[in-house]
Amino acid sequence: MKKKQLNIFCACIGLLLFIGCVKSNKEPVRIEKKMSKETLLDKIKGGWAGQTIGCTFGGPTEFKFNGVFIPDYVDILWPDGAIKGYFDTFPGLYDDVYMDLTFVQVFDRLGLDAPVDSFAMAFANADYMLWAANQTARYNILNGTMPPASGHWLCNPHADDIDFQIEADFSGLMSPGMPNTAAGICDRIGHIMNYGNGWYGGVFVGAMYSLAFVYDDIEQVVNEAINIIPKESTFYQCITDVIRWHKQYPDDWKQAWAQCKIKWDNDKGSPHGVFNYYNIDAVINSAYIVIGLLYGEGDYARTLEISTRCGFDSDCNPASAGGILGTMLGYSKIPEYWKKNLYEVEDLPFAYTDISLNKVYQLSYNQALQVIERNGGKIEDGEIVIHCQTPEPVAFEECFAGHxxxxxxxxxxxxxxxxxxxxxxxxxxxxxxxxxxxxxxxxxxxxxxxxxxxxxxxxxxxxxxxxxxxxxxxxxxxxxxxxxxxxxxxxxxxxxxxxxxxxxxxxxxxxxxxx
Missing domain, CATH: 2.60.120.260 (Galactose-binding domain-like)
Structure with missing residues (x-):
């Protein structure tokens, strides 16, 4: 009798193993990703180029459509010389880029283990204009309140604002396939100016950039990246709502936009946004990035247009969407129509920096190689092996709790x-x-x-x-x-x-x- 029971038990185990193997064949767990050095560089270039293109495209509409989407009859143009025009007349448009560059430069100068205070002092003493959480953090730092207190909501009324979200691109671009590593970088730098949902915006964007190196489906990038945010946060709840509304209204982004406005368009932190149509909160603006990515379905033009037409911070949101999709596609596959305005500025340094696009392409590439090796990856001849990571939720934080x-x-x-x-x-x-x-x-x-x-x-x-x-x-x-x-x-x-x-x-x- 015991022998018969043993045989049945072994048969059951064998059946379970067989089912597991079949399931594994259908849904393989990604452990390593191999790519050439050329592909890695192409994707990093696509991220920086896409961010710059998206920021420029949405520049004319920034905070001009608050609480409403930009109607179809309002043309959003892409004229020849658009990027060079901003470089010459309004270089401050690229605050989300030159803030990134500040952090990239510190890593280049001091290495991957650069202390937090070095990042804080670098941007606090820079000559460029800042606003909201960034400016509050700068003031705090210059007056002796250092990170992470400089970004905490008790010291920074703008802690939930979009600031780190728009400047976290570098974290994902230097951490290909490693969203948890990107989140670790965000933990150090993002708390200089943000906390809670404001910090989550940067963590989420960094994770999407990171995963865009290893997935070729933008919906998969979004669905996996949100797992890095704690489920009890309103940030997680909003983004998962957007994912659900996309499934419910797959052919109408305005329906998702409307549902998002009804439920999530409120700002209780920023003194400028409270009881106002103006909303610079990270939650709603991250939602607009995701609406652009999901409804854009990998089409570059449509992604930029939708994320811009959602309104509010309509230069920074298409900048993030364009950079994430640009990373997934790679520089070589961004349509020429969009890159044509890029060529004449790629050797020009961004305002307040000595770093051009061509220079940051190489800086980020060098840093990515270091991060890959530090996290168990390998670089052999012309091939790179990335030890990929499954997103793990970061710590729960909440601004203005009980307020x-x-x-x-x-x-x-x-x-x-x-x-x-x-x-x-x-x-x-x-x-x-x-x-x-x-x-x-x-x-x-x-x-x-x-x-x-x-x-x-x-x-x-x-x-x-x-x-x-x-x-x-x-x-x-x-x-x-x-x-x-x-x-x-x-x-x-x-x-x-x-x-x-x-x-x-x-x-x-x-x-x-x-x-």
Whole structure:
């Protein structure tokens, strides 16, 4: 009897092994990817070229269509000389590129183990203009608040914004087939300026670039990359919604766009975006990248057009979509129609840098070879073997937990005429700017909450070194608070202009009920 049972058991095991083999043959687990050096370089070039093309294509519409998609009757053109025109007249368009280049250059100078502070100081002391989370992080760093605190939402009201998302391309391009390695790079650098969903935007984009080296199906790239984001995050929930809506409305991207707007078009962090059509939040803008990629179905022109027509940050979103698809296709397979404007600038350095496209192609290629070898891959003669990785979720983070914007007041006064306010809640943010006849002037303002000095803030008039938002404080005890300001060094020709006041409570605002 025992022998019979043993035979049955062995037969069952054999059947299970056979089924497993059949399943394995249908769905092979990718462990290694082989490619030539020429292919690797071609894909890296495709990533940088695609990002530059996409950014240029969407440049004329950036934040001109907020809360609406760009209608079909609005032409988005690609005239001859488009990229060179921006290089000559508005090089600041390429902030998402030259921020990438800053980090690439630090890796080139100090190696793969470059300390976080080196990246932080490199961009904080650069001459280029920055905004939102980047500018807040720059201010923090220049005033002694270093990473990761410089990007944390308690020190950075823009922590959920798009900033690292638009400048994380380099992480995936130097980590081909290794999304977890790219995420590790993002952990170090992305927390300089972002946290939570803002950081996830960069991690997700980096993972898509990384996987675009090893898959030739853009839907597979998206579906696998999202697994690197924790499921409990609203970022994960939004992107998986978009994937589901794509299946539900496979032939109509505007339906997916509409569903996305209804459920996810809200911004509770950025003081500029709260209660406003303007939305620079990473969640919604990442969704627009994915809508472009999924509905573009690998077609370069359609991918750029859809990701641009979704609106909001409509230069950065097609830049990411174009770079990811450009990596998958490779430079050689990006249609000539799109590359024609690229040739005349490939040897020109981007503004505020000494790095051109041709130079960064090689820098990223060299760094990718180093990362491949460090992570178990091999480089033999003309062939490269990449030890590929399955995406693993990064740590869960959440900005503004338990905080809900309940009111936004337009102030539009000089701080000398608006020295105090009272509110019932747990936090606030005040937007504004310092202006002065003396560009080197730095205002100094004390902030008191309930009679206690909580901060003495230097507020530079210099736009490069400015504080993006004048004042903010979160996690206050629930209740009524009195906030007042004391300008310590007013001088003739200097003003501190207060724009808006955003108030937070521990519960969402109750909607008005009409009878």
């Amino acid at each position: 809900y914007p309940v009111k936004k007041e337009s102030v539009n006064k000089n701080l000398q005429d608006w020295k105090e306010f009272e509110f019932d809640g747990i936090g606030f943010a005040v937007t504004g700017a310092v202006s002065s006849n003396d560009p080197k002037y730095v205002a100094r303002v004390e902030t008191y909450i309930d009679g206690e000095l909580v901060e003495t803030a230097p507020l530079p008039a210099d736009m490069i070194r400015r504080r993006e938002d004048l004042f903010y404080k979160y996690q206050l005890p629930k209740g009524v608070h009195e906030v007042s300001f004391k300008w310590l060094n007013p001088q003739p020709g200097a003003t501190i202009n207060v724009y808006d006041l955003v108030l937070y409570s521990d519960k969402p605002k109750e909607p008005v009920r009409y009878q």
